[in-house]
Each structure stands twice: as structure tokens, then as C-alpha cells.
Amino acid sequence: xxxxxxxxxxxxxxxxxxxxxxxxxxxxxxxxxxxxxxxxxxxxxxxxxxxxxxxxxxxxxxxxxxxxxxxxxxxxxxxxxxxxxxxxxxxxxxxxxxxxxxxxxxxxxxxxxxxxxxxxxxxxxxxxxxxxxxxxxxxxxxxxxxxxxxxxxxxxxxxxxxxxxxxxxxxxxxxxxxxxxxxxxxxxxxxxxxxxxxxxxxxxxxxxxxxxxxxxxxxxxxxxxxxxxxxxxxxxxxxxxxxxxxxxxxxxxxxxxxxxxxxxxxxxxxxxxxxxxxxxxxxxxxxxxxxxxxxxxxxxxxxxxxxxxxxxxxxxxxxxxxxxxxxxxxxxxxxxxxxxxxxxxxxxxxxxxxxxxxxxxxxxxxxxxxxxxxxxxxxxxxxxxxxxxxxxxxxxxxxxxxxxxxxxxxxxxxxxxxxxxxxxxxxxxxxxxxxxxxxxxxxxxxxxxxxxxxxxxxxxxxxxxxxxxxxxxxxxxxxxxxxxxxxxxxxxxxxxxxxxxxxxxxxxxxxxxxxxxxxxxxxxxxxxxxxxxxxxxxxxxxxxxxxxxxxxxxxxxxxxxxxxxxxxxxxxxxxxxxxxxxxxx
Numbered sequence: 001x002x003x004x005x006x007x008x009x010x011x012x013x014x015x016x017x018x019x020x021x022x023x024x025x026x027x028x029x030x031x032x033x034x035x036x037x038x039x040x041x042x043x044x045x046x047x048x049x050x051x052x053x054x055x056x057x058x059x060x061x062x063x064x065x066x067x068x069x070x071x072x073x074x075x076x077x078x079x080x081x082x083x084x085x086x087x088x089x090x091x092x093x094x095x096x097x098x099x100x101x102x103x104x105x106x107x108x109x110x111x112x113x114x115x116x117x118x119x120x121x122x123x124x125x126x127x128x129x130x131x132x133x134x135x136x137x138x139x140x141x142x143x144x145x146x147x148x149x150x151x152x153x154x155x156x157x158x159x160x161x162x163x164x165x166x167x168x169x170x171x172x173x174x175x176x177x178x179x180x181x182x183x184x185x186x187x188x189x190x191x192x193x194x195x196x197x198x199x200x201x202x203x204x205x206x207x208x209x210x211x212x213x214x215x216x217x218x219x220x221x222x223x224x225x226x227x228x229x230x231x232x233x234x235x236x237x238x239x240x241x242x243x244x245x246x247x248x249x250x251x252x253x254x255x256x257x258x259x260x261x262x263x264x265x266x267x268x269x270x271x272x273x274x275x276x277x278x279x280x281x282x283x284x285x286x287x288x289x290x291x292x293x294x295x296x297x298x299x300x301x302x303x304x305x306x307x308x309x310x311x312x313x314x315x316x317x318x319x320x321x322x323x324x325x326x327x328x329x330x331x332x333x334x335x336x337x338x339x340x341x342x343x344x345x346x347x348x349x350x351x352x353x354x355x356x357x358x359x360x361x362x363x364x365x366x367x368x369x370x371x372x373x374x375x376x377x378x379x380x381x382x383x384x385x386x387x388x389x390x391x392x393x394x395x396x397x398x399x400x401x402x403x404x405x406x407x408x409x410x411x412x413x414x415x416x417x418x419x420x421x422x423x424x425x426x427x428x429x430x431x432x433x434x435x436x437x438x439x440x441x442x443x444x445x446x447x448x449x450x451x452x453x454x455x456x457x458x459x460x461x462x463x464x465x466x467x468x469x470x471x472x473x474x475x476x477x478x479x480x481x482x483x484x485x486x487x488x489x490x491x492x493x494x495x496x497x498x499x500x501x502x503x504x505x506x507x508x509x510x511x512x513x514x515x516x517x518x519x520x521x522x523x524x525x526x527x528x529x530x531x532x533x534x535x536x537x538x539x540x541x542x543x544x545x546x547x548x549x550x551x552x553x554x555x556x557x558x559x560x561x562x563x564x565x566x567x568x569x570x571x572x573x574x575x576x577x578x579x580x581x582x583x584x585x
Contacts, residue, residue, distance in 0.1 A: 005168030274326050298320065316577070411498060462482060
């Protein structure tokens with residue numbers, strides 16, 4: 001199913017009453033609007049308007065044989081949506097609504113079959129999110145909604161996640177802040193005498209058993225070709241583009257401070273048991289592929305012990321998402337989709353994610369994580385990933401609570417050709433791959449800058465015409481505006497990371513300014529510091545040597561631009577991490 005960007009999507013911020021009225025009016029007009037719930041963000045349309053519902057599938061790129069959940073503002077709306085409320089359904093409605101539960105009942109004739117994927121049952125849910133309830137009340141109709149993400153990608157738990165996937169494809173996005181639960185609702189089939197959990201969630205089996213005073217088994221896998229009675233059962237959901245591996249944590253109730261200096265031997269062993277599988281697995285991955293990038297979805301204990309190892313090469317290949325204490329399944333569940341999205345944005349090759357043993361919420365968490373790892377469900381529709389990692393919607397730094405700046409300096413001889421080319425390439429990457437946030441706090445934005453200077457530059461000279469033409473032909477960018485400048489101590493002090501084109505230039509800078517040790521690298525030494533060692537045909541270590549093309553044929557200029565572009569693209573994730581930044585999800 002093709003997607004077409006035809007809307008000027010309105011982003012409705014918290015507290016914008018007129019914006020909320022606008023969003024609800026779009027529902028009445030048969031359009032699609034994203035809205036917050038306590039679980040994840042939903043992508044809603046009038047559930048009784050068949051044409052409007054079809055727009056949901058178009059926006060998500062979602063198969064039409066996957067049913068939607070109908071959201072209501074008041075229990076009195078249930079009567080028009082269903083033909084029967086069984087005793088079990090009545091117990092679940094009375095006990096858990098409003099809340100993170102969807103109850104499946106026989107549908108009424110008013111509900112179009114496009115909502116239920118041709119089934120004679122419908123899933124009904126009454127969210128507990130205050131802004132969601134206000135929005136649904138303004139809509140004046142039941143709202144059918146799946147999660148507000150591109151089909152196949154992790155579900156969105158913030159409005160900015162939705163902007164990433166849906167900007168231009170829907171009428172509006174209502175910002176209700178970060179979702180409280182973070183996992184989709186529990187789905188329960190209540191059409192019979194015994195409730196059957198089709199999708200685990202925050203309302204657990206134990207809670208349902210206590211409410212209905214009877215036992216129930218989880219539903220097994222669907223038979224081939226069968227239409228699922230619930231969303232999230234047929235297709236492989238929640239999956240980032242990176243591979244996902246589950247590292248099951250040892251069961252421990254210990255509340256241990258990993259940074260404490262007063263741990264006894266038993267506590268140290270428990271921390272080692274938590275962290276060592278992540279460390280050993282990442283080492284094994286890098287042994288096979290020294291250029292691999294790895295994401296960790298873990299508790300803080302793993303990050304603390306990882307940093308204590310002091311392996312700089314290993315550390316440079318790893319991006320962390322820390323959800324809280326390692327054994328806190330509530331925190332892990334709340335952060336799971338946000339973590340998968342953020343790590344995927346770092347373009348990691350594999351995500352090592354903490355797994356849990358146990359009942360209750362652990363079951364719901366492992367259900368979602370197993371799907372992300374591709375261990376259950378069928379294939380994702382072929383179009384599903386067409387937009388993932390293609391860049392996010394334009395997000396202003398004003399959306400962050402705070403902003404810090406960081407900058408990189410490229411150093412060459414005269415800062416005309418090589419300097420201008422390097423600066424232009426990295427500037428373009430930053431523009432295309434932004435926005436950025438702090439590696440330690442996604443609520444803090446990062447504003448990244450690039451400049452270049454020459455050890456023997458004459459101020460104010462432009463690049464060769466061949467450099468400008470070659471840069472445009474290879475990258476599509478423009479460096480005609482570049483003016484050279486001399487590298488001096490003030491320029492060095494103004495930048496957080498300094499990369500020289502040649503090894504000799506790095507030696508010269510460090511000989512003159514030894515206090516810059518740790519901030520100055522040549523392209524070759526910077527790659528080597530990340531374990532990316534290049535070898536020649538004879539097996540000897542090779543240097544990244546890119547001579548200045550000045551005075552050469554045009555083809556030499558093109559080769560120079562292409563070579564620098566290739567190297568800088570390889571180094572980009574390491575550069576932004578060393579600047580204290582990461583790509584915002």
C-alpha cells in the first residue's frame with residue numbers, strides 16, 4: 001500500500017485549546033489525527049466512517065486484514081458498538097475501564113467491517129489519559145485507532161515519535177507528553193464464558209484472574225491464513241531496522257548501587273552476572289566485524305560496569321539507552337519502544353536488549369521484545385520500512401528542555417580545497433541526519449557545528465573552481481561560499497574535536513600545542529582509535545592519505561571528494577558521539 005505526503009500536519013502542543021478543537025474537527029471531517037493515550041499514541045479516525053478508516057491504513061502502510069481498536073470516551077458508547085456484552089466482558093469493563101485494556105465483543109451492525117478486518121467482533125477500549133478523554137469527547141464519535149507509527153516500526157510513546165513517521169500523512173498530531181505505560185493495551189477476548197488474553201499488557205493475567213475468579217490460558221499462534229482477532233498478532237510488529245538480540249537477565253531482587261565503593265563480594269558477583277553477557281556478546285560481534293555498531297537497551301548497572309572496563313575501542317562502538325535499574329521491568333516496559341527507536345536512529349547493526357523472566361508485566365514486555373527480535377509473527381509487508389531512517393520531520397531545538405553546542409574543526413594545509421570539502425560533507429550529514437540530543441539525556445538538544453582552518457592558510461581565499469564543481473557533482477552540495485582562515489590557538493580552543501587531513505599535520509599541531517592531546521587526531525589515527533584499522537594488500541597498516549588535488553585534472557578532484565565523503569560517512573557516528581551527541585529518535 002503506497003503512502004503519499006499530502007497534508008500540512010499541524011502539531012498541537014499541550015495547552016493549545018484551539019489546536020485541540022481543530023484536531024477534533026478533522027476527525028468529524030473524515031480525516032486522520034494522532035492522539036495520546038496512557039499506553040502509546042494512537043492514529044485515529046471516525047470508527048463509523050468507512051472512508052475515514054481506510055485513510056488510517058494508507059497513512060500507516062498497514063495491511064487491511066489487521067483489525068483496529070475502537071476508542072471511546074464513555075462506557076455508554078459501548079452499546080452502539082457491540083451486539084452483546086457477556087458477563088465476562090461486563091466484569092472487565094467495570095473493573096478495568098478506563099485503563100490499558102481492550103475488550104473484544106461481538107460487533108454491532110454500525111461498525112464497518114474495515115474496522116474489524118472482516119470479523120464479527122470488535123475491540124473496545126476506554127483510555128485513562130485525561131487529554132485523550134477530552135479529545136474523544138470533542139470528537140463526538142467513537143474513534144478507531146491503531147498505534148500511530150509506520151507499520152512494522154516500534155510504537156510511538158511521544159508526539160515527536162509520531163512526527164517522525166506521520167508528518168505529511170495525517171491532518172494533526174496532538175501532543176500529550178510521554179506515555180505513562182509505554183506498551184500497548186492488554187487485549188482480551190470476552191465473547192465466551194472464559195476471558196482469553198490475545199495480547200498481554202499492563203493489565204496482567206493475574207489481575208484478570210482475580211477479577212473474574214477463574215483461570216485462563218493465553219491464546220496460541222494463529223493458523224496460517226487466519227485473520228487475527230486482535231492487532232499485533234499476525235504481522236511482525238515493534239521491529240527496528242537493526243537486528244535485536246535478547247540478553248535474559250538473572251533474577252535478582254537486590255537493590256545494588258553499581259557506583260558504590262562498599263559492595264561486598266556477593267553484590268559484585270550479581271552486578272557482574274548482569275553486565276558480563278552484554279560485554280562478552282559485544283566483544284564477540286566486534287571480533288567478527290570490527291566496524292559493527294551495537295546498541296545496548298539495558299539498566300544503569302551495565303553502563304557503569306562497561307565504563308569501568310575502560311576499553312575505549314569497545315566503548316566507541318556502543319550506544320546506550322538506559323531505562324533505569326536493570327531489574328525494573330516497569331521502567332523497561334515504559335521505555336522499550338522509545339529505546340528501540342532511539343538506538344535504531346544511531347544506525348546500529350544490532351541491539352542487545354535486556355530480557356526478563358517471570359509473570360505479570362514481564363510477559364507483556366517479553367511479548368513485545370520477542371516480536372522486535374523477529375521470534376514470533378509473520379513477515380512485515382514489503383513497503384513497511386520505506387521511511388525508517390530516512391530522516392525525521394523538522395524538529396526545532398525549541399522542543400527540547402535545554403540545548404548545548406559542540407563543534408568539530410578540520411585542519412588542512414591551506415584550508416581551500418580539502419578543508420572546504422571536509423567541512424561541506426560533515427555539515428551536510430549533520431543537516432540530513434539531525435536533530436540531535438545529548439547522549440546522556442534525550443530531553444537536552446545538541447546543536448552541532450563544523451568549521452575548517454589551514455596551518456598555512458591565507459585568510460579569505462575560496463576553493464578552486466574544480467573543487468566546487470566536483471563537490472556539487474558528487475554530493476549535490478555547494479562550497480562556493482567557503483573562505484579560508486588560518487588555524488591558531490583561538491580556533492583550536494573554540495572546538496571540541498580536531499581532525500587533520502594528514503598524520504603530519506596532527507603531529508605538527510600537537511608539537512606546538514601539547515595541551516590539545518586527546519582532542520587532536522588525523523583521519524587515520526582517529527579511525528585507528530575506533531578499531532577501524534585499514535590494511536594494504538600485503539597486510540600492512542595503511543594510512544588514510546588524501547593529497548590536495550590542487551593543479552590536478554578534474555577527475556582527481558572528483559576522486560578526492562568521493563574518497564573524503566566515504567571516510568567521513570564511516571566516521572560520522574563516532575564523531576557525533578565524541579561530541580556528546582546522538583541522533584534524536
